[in-house]
Amino acid sequence: MREHFGSRFGFIMAAAGAAVGLGNIWGFPTQAASNGGGAFLMAYLVLVLLLGFPMLVMEVAIGRFGQANPVDSVRKLGRNPLQKRMASLVGYAGMLVPSLVLSFYAIVAGWLLAFLVAAVTRILGWEQATSWLQDFGLGRNIVGTLVFYLLTILVVQAGVRKGIERWSARLMPALFVLFLLLFFYILTQDGAIMGLKHYLVPDFSKVLEPDLLISAMGQAFFSLTIGGCSMLMYGSYLNKQEDIPRTALQITLLDTGVAFLAGLVILPAMFVAMKNGVTIYAEDGSLLSSDTLVFTVLPALFDTMGPIGLVMALVFFVLMGIAALTSSISMLEVPVSYSTERFNAPRPIMTWLIGGLLALVSVIICFNFGSLFGFVIRLSTQQIQPLVGLGFVLLGGWMWGRTKLFEELVLGSPALAKSLFWRIWPWYVRIVCPLLVILVIASSW
Template identity: 50%
Template sequence: MASREQFSSKFGFIMAAAGSAIGLGNIWGFPTQTASNGGAAFVVVYFAMAFCLAYPALMAELIIGRHSKSNILTALRGIAPTKATRRIGSGVGMYGVIIASLILSFYGIVAGWMLAYLAESITNMLGWSEASEWLTNFGNTRNIITMGIFMVLTMSIISSGISSGIEKWSTRLMPMLMVILFALIAYVMTQDGAMNGLKIYLVPDFSQLKPSLILDAMGQAFFSLSLGVGTMLVYGSYLSDKESLPKLGVMVTLVDSGTAFVAGLLIIPAIYVAREHGTNIFTDSGELIAGPDLIFQVLPALFDSMGEIGIFVAFAFFTLMSIASLTSSISMLEVPVSLAVEETPASRRQATWIIGTLIFGCSTVILFNFDQLFGFVISLTTVYSQPMLGLMLCVFAGWIWHRDSLLKEIKSGHPEIEGTFFWKIWPNYVKFVCPILVLVTLIQSVAA
């Protein structure tokens, strides 16, 4: 077996891990949840939960991944001391691979919509009205073509490997994403209505501080770091033993939660600018429009109302969304590909294109049965399966893996860690507190 690839730099890993975490949910989900949950009050609770729940769970994945230097299935099987726990590890690992693949199957559809609207901003610039109309009509032909293009981009990056594929493109795309994000914020802030949105977003309403807000913040923090399905475990497996995992984990958590917050500085003011231009921004129940309707109805209406400059703003915005889609999708595809490369005779290129094509086929089935399958797959994967898998990974790190091996792996790359707060708190925290917090999130998700 050839020597295993690694990230060539700390910056490359942070960009790849942050790219995995910073996806469409962060950019449209976090801001609207914040605005609907007391503004800055939600932000404060979210940041607390990011470090009380998401960071410790992230560390469990990174530590298991680097120790095993393998895919999620082999990793969990490898740290299990008995035949029974090895079987459980294999089952949890395989379920994680399946769930990551299913997430990508619906994510690819939504990312295809982003590419369609990005292309539409270009056809608008060129005055190709018929092409623009085709690109914005929800039809299976358009959806399959744009989703196929997106999947080819994802597969091309993954097939190139870790340093030449994932790291190379993450270190290019993530800085580009941040430049576009800040440029759009600067522009939107000059528009009428932006300050109203900024006030909603940043001024805390502590009367909203109730159990449901805390649980929403906990769930958002957990999901925003793409935990549970093994993406961070696999990325951790490509890290050098010389790197300090606790420090890298803090950096990734800060970049992810910080970017989610910055995205809110764009999305919420933009929604209120759209309102200023006559666009309805509330649902019938009085809540802010969120999710796909926000991205494909409210904001395009805003761009249309801006005149000629709106075309360029739309181009920048959908470029931003497409980059966020791509950096997340490559981490999802890496989960099944890493398993196939390490457990079968297939080369990385063969495994990538075979698995990517199978996921494309799964996406096509969802498209042709959209009303029945799209929402079902999202709920199955993100609402139920991700927290359950996150719970199991915490159990493996805290209860099943031999404690001495766990502590030895934490010390690798950080020999002076024994005197730190992390060393004293984290091993017991991930054993007792994390499973309870994740279980509460899971129960809340099921009960909702």
């Protein structure tokens, strides 16, 4: 008997947790700060609804129809042996995405864990330990990475309900509460209102700039992990009575809400840091150290706050750790589900085996950081993932067909046939979404 989520709330929290990760809290504010603040936010919000949401509906629908791992789910869309083989290739490519992403994601999450523990050791006055934890040394990076894998494996091995659903339902609400606490505190600091205006008041002359639109489109695509197989995987655990379009919209709004909250915290924090003498922008207006913004600007800001800064640092890195963990469990679940179903193997054994193999890959990346880290990021997120997302939408829109798609969606939404959504979405997802994804691919290659 295939395991399913025990509640709709549990599914939404798990799926939102899969989408909400370092891309929202690390990537989105950096993109907003680099692309005009409010103008980028405006473009992003529109493109999430125009690109992310329609493709999310398709990915969840394919997963629920297939009721299996990504390879077997997309294989079921084929109507003859050739189509099934083509679909399987897309499924296998999709399986590769979360495995590659987790191999570098765990390294960054290990940095977060190190900074989290450093916030504690600093409070305790252990300066030597704090220095080691905040230094990007090989030993620290490997230890942090392995500890993060351990946490991820412990959640995934417990299964869908007892592991993924239980912890997502606890961690995601905690994420929102911590973000709001941090936002209200940052707002009391000198310079925060200026940062808030930069973030919320758009410069309309920049909204239609091609580079900004492409950046916003890419962020909308990746923030919902379209093509990353996590949503398809979680969709396969969804029962047939759920309204997929409605559920997908709620996931989209939650994910976008976290990205929006991250901007509310980090952009004002940047301007507070500038008031306190921290250099953020270069003379030409470009953002300095954008890749490590979270690890350079915010600790520098917390250092200027005195004793309360130690507590704020602890809260922030707990928050980041939660976001990283809710995403990593969805990534590991993809290959684990495939191996347990294909080889009829016990979940705990396969979780430890696959988690251990991926941890080994991450350690190899740590040893060859300069040559492998950026390469793996580009290969997985800029090259393979968009192609897989395009494959899913083409398979679902064209190979599966309108009739079969309708039969799947109407199970949880009897009023679908007469809705405006059904009049627009089927042709939109077949024609407009592929064109938008091709733009994302063309801009990133």
